[in-house]
Amino acid sequence: MACSNKPKREHLMQPLIVTAALLRKRNQVLITQRPADKPHGGMWELPGGKLDGNESPQQALQRELREELGIEVAVEAVFDVVYHRYDWGAVLILVYECRWLGGKLQHLEVDDHRWIYPQDHSRYDILPADRPLFEQLSISPECSGSITGG
Numbered sequence: 001m002a003c004s005n006k007p008k009r010e011h012l013m014q015p016l017i018v019t020a021a022l023l024r025k026r027n028q029v030l031i032t033q034r035p036a037d038k039p040h041g042g043m044w045e046l047p048g049g050k051l052d053g054n055e056s057p058q059q060a061l062q063r064e065l066r067e068e069l070g071i072e073v074a075v076e077a078v079f080d081v082v083y084h085r086y087d088w089g090a091v092l093i094l095v096y097e098c099r100w101l102g103g104k105l106q107h108l109e110v111d112d113h114r115w116i117y118p119q120d121h122s123r124y125d126i127l128p129a130d131r132p133l134f135e136q137l138s139i140s141p142e143c144s145g146s147i148t149g150g
């Protein structure tokens, strides 16, 4: 029987699953700058990253924040789910409300960080997938909850 190890086309088109943290300090949220040598280098985003191996989204987010910023967080409710197509493929971003538990923020795998008021987001070169989320946060900081993007 003919057997091919080639991934099926539909498999190649699955979005990349990414986790991202919404960390709040009073009315501000944390954004981080991607290292210059990474894809989308220099752009701003919510801290987080891709799932690794068998970990859950919550575990992935805790690991990413530890690796990138040296902080420990509790991962709470899903704030939003964002689907976005880049020219290289699509991402499905699970955005979780997170609570800072400990650690001093360091730039371990980010170039910089800022606490920003969501309404100031246009001053930063934010990843396109995240812009609708920041628009929404500017209008109603507590609410989102729908799958945005497309």
Ligand SMILES: Nc1nc2c([nH]c(=O)n2[C@H]2C[C@H](O)[C@@H](COP(=O)(O)OP(=O)(O)OP(=O)(O)O)O2)c(=O)[nH]1
Residues within 6 Å of the ligand: 018, 019, 020, 038, 039, 040, 045, 046, 047, 048, 049, 050, 051, 064, 084, 091, 093, 127, 128, 129, 130
């Ligand atoms: N972390 C993060 N990634 C985002 C956001 N918005 C957005 O489009 N992305 C995209 C950028 C990347 O293409 C992808 C996440 O990949 P990444 O490179 O940050 O993930 P990672 O830390 O696991 O990367 P790696 O260096 O371990 O390969 O998702 C966001 O708010 N946060």
